[in-house]
Amino acid sequence: MKKMKVSKIGAYVFLSIICLFSVFPFYFMIVSSTNMSVDIIKGRLFFGTHLFENIKTLASTVRLGNAFWNSMRNALANTVVSLLICSLAGYGFQIYRDKGKDTLMGLLLLSMMVPFAALIVPLFRLFSQAKLLDTTIGFILPTISTAFLIFFFRQSAESFPLETVQAARVDGLGEVGIFFRIFVPIMAPTFAAAAIVTFMAAWNNYLWPLIIMQSQDSQTMPLLITGLTAGYTTDYGILMLSVTITTLPTLILFFTQQKRFVEGVLGSVK
Incomplete structure (x- = not known):
């Protein structure tokens, strides 16, 4: 019994340390958004009083609302x-x-071995000739169908009862109706997990928007953050504030849907 208690205590201590290492970057990011650039460079780990000044400076330096809306629209x-x-x-x-x-x-799974960087030049030429630069359609077209998501849904569909499909066909329900009225509601956790993964990938996408979004009006949040580090000096206060704002949507989405995310992932594995 004592050995079991000691092992449990050791496991909890180990997990607590790992948790601290995982949470610390988020804590430092939020704390730094309230401090001056000088304090951040010194490694200050406590909340400061410079938050509103950072907000004013960020709002006057970049078009934050426009970039946030572009990222949200494109990701959704x-x-x-x-x-x-x-x-x-x-x-x-x-x-x-x-x-x-x-x-x-x-063959679809083999396509995952091709790095996206190898496709940038032909994709850019294609989208340039199609006049899809600086557009939402141009942003989403290369990633609207991925081998990973197709495989994910196929694995999840293995647990879907075929008898339900056959019974629905006998009752006269069409294939489209079976998908939207039966399959989608039953596989809601799978859709939630896929939505989280897809939204986060689209929201954090940097390389393709850097190539295709060429004007300030179409700038997304990752591009905005990169622009804040392009000068001779970097204001780490507004940089950390912009990173915090960029992180919030994905954090909110994950924490509100984490139960369904776990259910969806476990369902695909089964």
């Missing part, structure tokens, strides 16, 4: 379209029978 559009297309593809791969579907899925 990317998430909605990606969930629709990838869930339909994953559903089709699992529900419908075809000899070549496993081969096609294998």
Whole structure:
């Protein structure tokens, strides 16, 4: 019994240390947003009184509201379209029978080995000729269908009862109705998990917006943060404040949907 208690205490101590290391960057980010640049450089770890000054300076230096709206609009559009297309593809791969579907899925998974950086030049030329630069459509098109999300939905659909589909067909419900009225509600945790992953990836996307979003009006939050470090001197107070503002949407989304996220991930693994 004593050995078990000692091992539990050791496990809790170890997990507490790991938790502190995980939480510290967020704590330092929030604390730094309330301090002056000089205090941040000195490593001040306590809240300061410079928050409102940092907010005023940030608002007068960059177009924060415009960048935040661009990121939110692009991320939401990317998430909605990606969930629709990838869930339909994953559903089709699992529900419908075809000899070549496993081969096609294998090819899709192989496409994950191609780095996105290798596709930037042809994609830019294509989107430039199509006049899709500085547009939401140009932002979301390269990522509206990913092999990872299709595979994720296919794995989750393995737990979906085929008898339900057959019964719905017998009752006269069409394939579109089966998907939207039966599959989507039942697989809600999977959609929540996929939404979190897709939104976070779109919100934090930096490389592709850097290439395609060429005007200040289409600037996103990651590009705005990069611009704050482009001068001769960096105001770390407003930099940390902008990072904190950029982090908030993803934190809120995850903490409000974390239960469904875990359920969705576990469902895909099963």
